[in-house]
Amino acid sequence: MEPTNVGNPDYYHKVVDCQWACPAHTNVPGYIRLIAQERYDDAYMLNWESNVFPGILGRTCDRPCEPACRRGRVEDKPVAICRLKRVAADLRGDITPRFPEIPTKKNGKRIACVGAGPASLTVARDLMPLGYEVTIFEKNDRPGGLMWTNIPQFRLPPEVLWEEIDYILDMGVDIRYNAPVESMKWLLEQGFDAVFVGSGAPRGKELRLPGRYDTDRIYIGIDWLESVAFGHTNAIEENVLVIGVGNTAMDCCRTSKRIGGTNVKVMARKSKPYFKASPWELEDAEEELVDIVENHSPTEFVVEDGVLRGMNFDIVDWHENDQGRLVATKLDEAFFPAEAVILAIGQETAFPWIEDDAGIEFNKWR
Ligand code: SF4
Structure with missing residues (x-):
């Protein structure tokens, strides 16, 4: 008999409805269990493996996991999965020593990202530890995209936003502010090995x-x-x-x-x-x-x-x-x-x- 492959997100379709419903397949039962044990750093890092911005999402996520929660079938309301993510984020200590090391010897591949919103930042977060050199072109004078420009500060305090973005930029991302990309042809001529367009739906x-x-x-x-x-x-x-x-x-x-x-x-x-x-x-x-x-x-x-x-x-x-x-x-x-x-x-x-x-x-x- 083959061992269960828990690395395959499809596995959770069968057993953990909330984890399947989360677009990032965050390990919901795992991090809630860690919160119950007051292991907030561990709970935060378990989130960070799959969803990159636990503090931001703990305040702003649209929570598709919660309608899928099985407690909703026997009680009025589901488990407060989203707000528990905020608990893990707010009560964590300094987790920076637990972030992956960024190789000093790069792998020779250069990636361009258009826009410094959550999509491009996620690309950078995933590729920097693998030795890629990531350059982000941002039209504004700061990162965050719609997280910064469209979510009001009474819902998402700026310090929460900047802290989680800095975790990524501090990996050594080359970010160019006030640098709108005005031509794809120009970008393709700059010698990057790949281009990621993360400019969202801005109109x-x-x-x-x-x-x-x-x-x-x-x-x-x-x-x-x-x-x-x-x-x-x-x-x-x-x-x-x-x-x-x-x-x-x-x-x-x-x-x-x-x-x-x-x-x-x-x-x-x-x-x-x-x-x-x-x-x-x-x-x-x-x-x-x-x-x-x-x-x-x-x-x-x-x-x-x-x-x-x-x-x-x-x-x-x-x-x-x-x-x-x-x-x-x-x-x-x-x-x-x-x-x-x-x-x-x-x-x-x-x-x-x-x-x-x-x-x-x-x-x-x-
Ligand atoms: S709150 Fe959002 S990110 Fe967190 S588990 Fe639910 S859907 Fe996923």
């Missing part, structure tokens, strides 16, 4: 309705959050509408409440069971008295003489048609006053810097 989706471009008080959610993170924006009007109901919308409404928004409403086209935001993000927003308005489909920005007055909506009811698709029936119309609107209806990739003839094939997600 917020537009909502092209009448009035969209008649005022400067309509913001794209991820750009607005970035502007707050950089300190360029430190106030917003009192009456704010946030369009969209995903986790970015939750960050936008909670940030608005902190910098001047007193009447902040999140406007959702559908009803709660269809919301994209995680239940705990919704709970946090509702606790902060953000109003979440269901079944309102936006139709128009109302702008008078360049001044935003609010938005018009169709009030709708959703039902399944014969093909099983959700369709809306209009019941009524409604006007909501607002002096600022934040659009948080999704993000998409953007590669204007990759030339059509650079030798790279794209699909519809370009």
Whole structure:
């Protein structure tokens, strides 16, 4: 009989639902057991083997492991897997002596990474101990990508972010700040052995309705959050509408409440069971008295003489048609006053810097 290969993530599909549900296949039972034994350094390092940023994820992960937790079948709630990761991170001591040694003799392979967000940092974390030389090109003056520019500091304190990023940069990564890559052809000519594009989905989706471009008080959610993170924006009007109901919308409404928004409403086209935001993000927003308005489909920005007055909506009811698709029936119309609107209806990739003839094939997600 062959011994069980616990190195194969598929093994956990059969026995540990939460570990299988975690995209990084983090050894959840293992680290929770170590926390129970107050072995926080060990618990942190067991996490770090597979998920790179335990302190950051312990605060911000979308926790697909928790709906899979088997305790959820016999009790109301699953084990607080995500928050326990934070416990391991917050109570750890100095774990740096336990990090892998970085070989002084390199293996001769040079890797370029585009963007210093979590994807490129993970590539660097995995390749530096193997002797690769990793160069990261970052357009901003600091690393972190959307972890830095889009997750508000009240959810992710900067010291937690910088500490875990420094663990990786201190391995000797060559990071070039204020160095946006503007041409893939140029990058391919620089003599790297491989190029990793880790630039994420940096473009917020537009909502092209009448009035969209008649005022400067309509913001794209991820750009607005970035502007707050950089300190360029430190106030917003009192009456704010946030369009969209995903986790970015939750960050936008909670940030608005902190910098001047007193009447902040999140406007959702559908009803709660269809919301994209995680239940705990919704709970946090509702606790902060953000109003979440269901079944309102936006139709128009109302702008008078360049001044935003609010938005018009169709009030709708959703039902399944014969093909099983959700369709809306209009019941009524409604006007909501607002002096600022934040659009948080999704993000998409953007590669204007990759030339059509650079030798790279794209699909519809370009
Ligand atoms: S909290 Fe996130 S990283 Fe941690 S085990 Fe769950 S899914 Fe994986």
